[in-house]
Amino acid sequence: MAAVLFDFSGTLFRIESTESWLRAVLAETETALPEQELLRTAKELEAAGALPGGAPQPGPVPEELTALWGVRDQSAELHRAAYTGACRQVELPAPELYDALYDRHMSPAAWRPYADALEVLHALRDRGVAVGVVSNIGWDLRPVFREHGLDAYVGTYVLSYEHGVQKPDARLFATACDALGADPRDTLMVGDDRLADGGAAAVGCGVHFVEHLPVTDRPNGLRPVLDLVPAGT
Numbered sequence: 001m002a003a004v005l006f007d008f009s010g011t012l013f014r015i016e017s018t019e020s021w022l023r024a025v026l027a028e029t030e031t032a033l034p035e036q037e038l039l040r041t042a043k044e045l046e047a048a049g050a051l052p053g054g055a056p057q058p059g060p061v062p063e064e065l066t067a068l069w070g071v072r073d074q075s076a077e078l079h080r081a082a083y084t085g086a087c088r089q090v091e092l093p094a095p096e097l098y099d100a101l102y103d104r105h106m107s108p109a110a111w112r113p114y115a116d117a118l119e120v121l122h123a124l125r126d127r128g129v130a131v132g133v134v135s136n137i138g139w140d141l142r143p144v145f146r147e148h149g150l151d152a153y154v155g156t157y158v159l160s161y162e163h164g165v166q167k168p169d170a171r172l173f174a175t176a177c178d179a180l181g182a183d184p185r186d187t188l189m190v191g192d193d194r195l196a197d198g199g200a201a202a203v204g205c206g207v208h209f210v211e212h213l214p215v216t217d218r219p220n221g222l223r224p225v226l227d228l229v230p231a232g233t
Contacts, residue, residue, distance in 0.1 A: 084101075113150060
């Protein structure tokens with residue numbers, strides 16, 4: 001393999017829990033909420049699918065968000081509108097909290113790399129394998145990689161909102177391969193979404209899936225990638 005492309009959320013990094021997300025914003029805005037009400041609100045936000053990168057929404061998307069939801073990763077404006085709209089399905093103690101929650105999720109402090117992410121990226125670099133990140137997202141994730149010390153291992157970032165299309169659109173994977181100077185047939189895509197990340201197969205990439213789990217529940221989910229990209233390839 002000449003290159004490996006990685007998804008971001010649920011693959012290399014995982015967002016904090018919905019409860020942690022809400023607690024952080026309440027603390028930052030000095031908003032008081034009784035403990036039981038806080039826990040109830042966090043559960044309601046999770047059920048609404050309000051946290052980008054968090055647990056998938058268990059129920060149907062509200063009718064007023066349906067059209068927006070399907071294209072939310074195509075621009076920063078659409079992404080913010082979709083997720084603040086999901087947040088607004090839940091009553092919060094102050095209107096400014098909806099945007100504050102959205103802003104919090106873009107903070108490097110809200111994200112943790114999976115335990116084996118650094119090890120795997122370092123090993124790929126040692127093997128001369130180029131690395132790219134291909135993500136459906138509505139904001140610039142590069143500061144997250146820099147803050148957590150992983151940016152130095154990434155040769156290119158191909159982010160849906162910067163291109164106006166989202167995975168599984170084959171153009172994103174082709175763009176990443178071009179940027180790395182890699183033949184797609186000699187490239188592996190690693191992600192957690194069978195549909196979105198599986199789109200890489202359309203340009204000839206191999207595809208490997210990981211489970212989108214909390215960091216503590218997936219200590220070595222990325223290590224099998226090294227078996228697929230042996231040293232000396």
